[in-house]
Amino acid sequence: MPTIKDVAKEAGVSIATVSYVLNNKAAAVSEETRREVWRAVEKIGYMPNVTARNLRSSQSRLIGYAWHAPPPNGLLNDVLEHFTFFLAQAAEQAGYHLLTFTYPTDNPIRMYDELIRTGRVDGFILASTQEHDTRIRYLLDKRFPFIAFGRSNPDWDFSWVDTDGEAGVRAAVDLLIKRGHTRIAMIAWDEGSLTGRFRFQGYAAALRQAGLSLRPDYIFRGEHSDRTGRDALTYWWAMPPDERPTAIFAISDLIAVGVIHEAARCGIEIGRDLALIGHDNVPLSEFLSPPLATLEQPLDRIASALIENLCDVLAKPNGGKHPVRQVLIPPRLLVRASANFVGDR
Numbered sequence: 001m002p003t004i005k006d007v008a009k010e011a012g013v014s015i016a017t018v019s020y021v022l023n024n025k026a027a028a029v030s031e032e033t034r035r036e037v038w039r040a041v042e043k044i045g046y047m048p049n050v051t052a053r054n055l056r057s058s059q060s061r062l063i064g065y066a067w068h069a070p071p072p073n074g075l076l077n078d079v080l081e082h083f084t085f086f087l088a089q090a091a092e093q094a095g096y097h098l099l100t101f102t103y104p105t106d107n108p109i110r111m112y113d114e115l116i117r118t119g120r121v122d123g124f125i126l127a128s129t130q131e132h133d134t135r136i137r138y139l140l141d142k143r144f145p146f147i148a149f150g151r152s153n154p155d156w157d158f159s160w161v162d163t164d165g166e167a168g169v170r171a172a173v174d175l176l177i178k179r180g181h182t183r184i185a186m187i188a189w190d191e192g193s194l195t196g197r198f199r200f201q202g203y204a205a206a207l208r209q210a211g212l213s214l215r216p217d218y219i220f221r222g223e224h225s226d227r228t229g230r231d232a233l234t235y236w237w238a239m240p241p242d243e244r245p246t247a248i249f250a251i252s253d254l255i256a257v258g259v260i261h262e263a264a265r266c267g268i269e270i271g272r273d274l275a276l277i278g279h280d281n282v283p284l285s286e287f288l289s290p291p292l293a294t295l296e297q298p299l300d301r302i303a304s305a306l307i308e309n310l311c312d313v314l315a316k317p318n319g320g321k322h323p324v325r326q327v328l329i330p331p332r333l334l335v336r337a338s339a340n341f342v343g344d345r
Helices: 004-011 015-022 031-044 050-057 078-093 109-117 134-142 165-178 194-209 226-237 253-266 299-314
Strands: 062-066 097-101 123-126 146-149 160-163 184-188 219-221 247-250 275-279 293-296 326-329 332-334
Touching: 004 015, 004 031, 015 031, 062 078, 062 109, 078 097, 078 299, 097 109, 109 134, 123 134, 123 299, 134 146, 146 299, 160 165, 160 299, 165 184, 165 194, 165 247, 165 275, 165 293, 165 332, 184 194, 184 226, 184 253, 219 226, 226 247, 226 253, 247 253, 253 275, 299 326
Parallel strands: 062 097, 062 123, 123 146, 146 160, 160 326, 184 219, 184 247, 247 275, 275 293
Antiparallel strands: 293 332
16 A cells, blocks of 8 residues: 655655645645645555544544524525535635534534534534524634634624625615616515625615615515515505516525516516516526526635635634634626516606
8 A cells, every 4th residue: 555655755755745735734835846746646546544644633624514404495595505515615625524414403502512522623614694693602602713604793703704795785776776766675584584684784775875765565574485475576566556666676586486486477577567686596597587687696705715714713723813804705796687677667
């Protein structure tokens, strides 16, 4: 079986250099040397003893990531599915792997505590954060490394990366206003949703900037389902024609799909009688009829930023002090045919 000495000989470097590369100490060697070492590893088929190496370094090289709970309507969350892929990819490029796990919703701390006590992970990445997230409070109190995809209590000082939902929705509503709309409605989540709250703030800010009033009857709240979109359109189309919204921003593409389906049932043509923009750019959004205008979260950039910042924390010896980093990444507005409107405004 090939040894580390064989790798060093094949690559024409010292054993210490090979060790630096295998232990992901990239700063100690040049990029060209690092590539040469990995080429030699692949060529001779060297298999490093990861377990022994981790024991010597007191590191597991694993990052804990809790898999989200299945939604009550049985529909998978495409955003988190894609995010998990990019997160695993970014972790592997940094020399780590994801350890996915689940936890009971009534006691999320138990699994985090067990993984910390057993030394199974070096740090955590949290997703689906809440305003007073007990996981964040627990990890802050334990002084255990973590970073969150999403915000929480504004009084808590911790590192996070998040999509700038407020800026994204504001850009979407600005587009509708520039196209002449003054009766713009929003389908929102319940007020308890922190992410939903940021997106609603973008909607309200865009209207306020344009001098348009925020009409309570143009706000429809509901769960993350196509049924919410159907019910919202039914509610608004019961209004007198000159009071109906001419444009709708839906807080998710799934809800927007419900609007499209209900519109088709009622003989309303999206992109002609009514403009519609969603959020998330789920895989089928561009293949709907008409293609759905939407906001796309840069999940690859978010995942890379999360891993990069967590690695900086883990690189500090003995949990040394590190700066808190809070990063907002704006989504990208994809303008498609559903945002068109040719009716009398």
